[in-house]
Amino acid sequence: MVQLKDTSLRSLVDIEHGMINREVYTNEDIYRQELEQIFMRAWLFVGHESMVPNPGDFAASRMGEEEVLLVRDQKGKVHVYLNTCRHRGMKVCRYDQGNALVFTCPFHAWTYDTEGRLVGVGHQKEAYGLDFDKSQWPLHEVAQLCNYYGSIWATWDKQAPPFEEYLGPIAASVRHCFQSSDGEDNGMEVFMPIMRWRIPTNWKFPAFSFAGDSTHAAMTHLSVNAAAIGPQGAREGGGRGLLQAAFPKKTVEMVSEEYGHGGHMARYEQGGVPPYRDTWDRVPGADDYFHAARDRKAAKYDGRTLPPGGHGGGHFNIFPNVTLDSWRILHWHPMGPGVTESWRLFQVDKNAPQFVKDGKRHYAMRYCGPMGCTESDDMENWNYAYPASKGAVAQTLDYPFIQNLGKAQPDDRLPGFFTIGTTMAEENQRARLRRWLEFMEARSWDDIFPVKAKSGESR
Amino acid sequence: MTTDKNSSRFRTPAGGPLLREAPLGTKLLLKDQSVVEIIGNPGDGGWVQVRYLESADPPPAIGDEAWVFCMDVKDFAQEM
Numbered sequence: 034m035v036q037l038k039d040t041s042l043r044s045l046v047d048i049e050h051g052m053i054n055r056e057v058y059t060n061e062d063i064y065r066q067e068l069e070q071i072f073m074r075a076w077l078f079v080g081h082e083s084m085v086p087n088p089g090d091f092a093a094s095r096m097g098e099e100e101v102l103l104v105r106d107q108k109g110k111v112h113v114y115l116n117t118c119r120h121r122g123m124k125v126c127r128y129d130q131g132n133a134l135v136f137t138c139p140f141h142a143w144t145y146d147t148e149g150r151l152v153g154v155g156h157q158k159e160a161y162g163l164d165f166d167k168s169q170w171p172l173h174e175v176a177q178l179c180n181y182y183g184s185i186w187a188t189w190d191k192q193a194p195p196f197e198e199y200l201g202p203i204a205a206s207v208r209h210c211f212q213s214s215d216g217e218d219n220g221m222e223v224f225m226p227i228m229r230w231r232i233p234t235n236w237k238f239p240a241f242s243f244a245g246d247s248t249h250a251a252m253t254h255l256s257v258n259a260a261a262i263g264p265q266g267a268r269e270g271g272g273r274g275l276l277q278a279a280f281p282k283k284t285v286e287m288v289s290e291e292y293g294h295g296g297h298m299a300r301y302e303q304g305g306v307p308p309y310r311d312t313w314d315r316v317p318g319a320d321d322y323f324h325a326a327r328d329r330k331a332a333k334y335d336g337r338t339l340p341p342g343g344h345g346g347g348h349f350n351i352f353p354n355v356t357l358d359s360w361r362i363l364h365w366h367p368m369g370p371g372v373t374e375s376w377r378l379f380q381v382d383k384n385a386p387q388f389v390k391d392g393k394r395h396y397a398m399r400y401c402g403p404m405g406c407t408e409s410d411d412m413e414n415w416n417y418a419y420p421a422s423k424g425a426v427a428q429t430l431d432y433p434f435i436q437n438l439g440k441a442q443p444d445d446r447l448p449g450f451f452t453i454g455t456t457m458a459e460e461n462q463r464a465r466l467r468r469w470l471e472f473m474e475a476r477s478w479d480d481i482f483p484v485k486a487k488s489g490e491s492r
Numbered sequence: 493m494t495t496d497k498n499s500s501r502f503r504t505p506a507g508g509p510l511l512r513e514a515p516l517g518t519k520l521l522l523k524d525q526s527v528v529e530i531i532g533n534p535g536d537g538g539w540v541q542v543r544y545l546e547s548a549d550p551p552p553a554i555g556d557e558a559w560v561f562c563m564d565v566k567d568f569a570q571e572m
Binding site for chain 2: 133134135137139142144152153155156157163
């Protein structure tokens, strides 16, 4: 008699031993379950308020596979709507960005104002009667929206905890990423238009490994590491990152285990703001701007210790599908088990002079996106790993996530975080996969929040 | 001098009102004989936001604002 294999999720995900079956990344049924269990439930990054600065401005975004509209209504309030007419489902907006008085469905002419209200129905009198109650048919709006220091987040689940509670201990790091270089809250804007392109891989390859996979860099980025794409050019070895002044800090594997958030971030071991070091050789005057901004930030922080992440302190993931830093946002949208729509938003100080903004934008384009020298290396790995993991034989094999397994410890200096004293570890990926399993099995938010505290245990 | 209905950029080739191009303040005659003034135009050709200047029976009342569908517009209430 043929012995059927155990296909339960728990049989595929063994966090304790760091073994994950490849089906988790390739199985169509699991993917469909993710859309419902994770993307209809979790808080998701949608965009930045600077994408819609004026009344009537809109920008298309995604929540999971589905397209949403980030809209600033005529009164100035920001909304997120599903981009689908309530009548027959046609997209009510087919532009990536713009300004609109109403969103008119081109199918049967149902039209919605920027507050989402159905304000017009074609042939209403003849087809529905004058007493048709249009208030019952607004655009479908998210259950909760949070403008977090300029960044816009939303969830479809009204039972989801408040956004800041969803972030847990990493909230200060998110706030820091949206501070300008001089430490001003909500001091950023993003360049428009944003970058969008599709890659043939499962969304978890980038979303679960980015900011948590240091051992790939030496080989994967061998060429770009020698190409001097950084703003300092070939000076001091021509690295792809920005030069940094010496300061007591250590970049480590840092995870808020129970929430699934974390990355490779700096643990500052001294209060205050690191000195600024000249790095923008290719943009005359930019270093003067950043020196002055650093001094203003130092005055604001007044000796307080910086949060980890952002502004030279590393980058990190917010579960499930966004990676944050203070100069780039990497957003990974699932578009099928083997398709990921990759979005890049780049922040810059909103009050910076134009030549500084241009310099930052050019550096981001050299580094990131479909033509970026660094990220095109990463894409090659993910894009080939997916099909090479799909075969019947390949799927009998596990991915090992065993780097520094069991070494993460609670960190007294960073309440709520577990750390490992190196970035050569896969604790971030294990934490995300653990949280992934919790979401996939949960019947409601009651099963996954409040998180089950793990402090005091090693992982 | 009157405008040639066939050459106005505010009219369709068949001579009907082309709402897409109609500027704010343009007066329209609706099929129910109401007269309205355009106060918002999304430029989609299907809808305009209007204020009632003369209202047929039943309401809306004079001064009310509403969205009007192109199929409910009889013509411009002014030379266009």
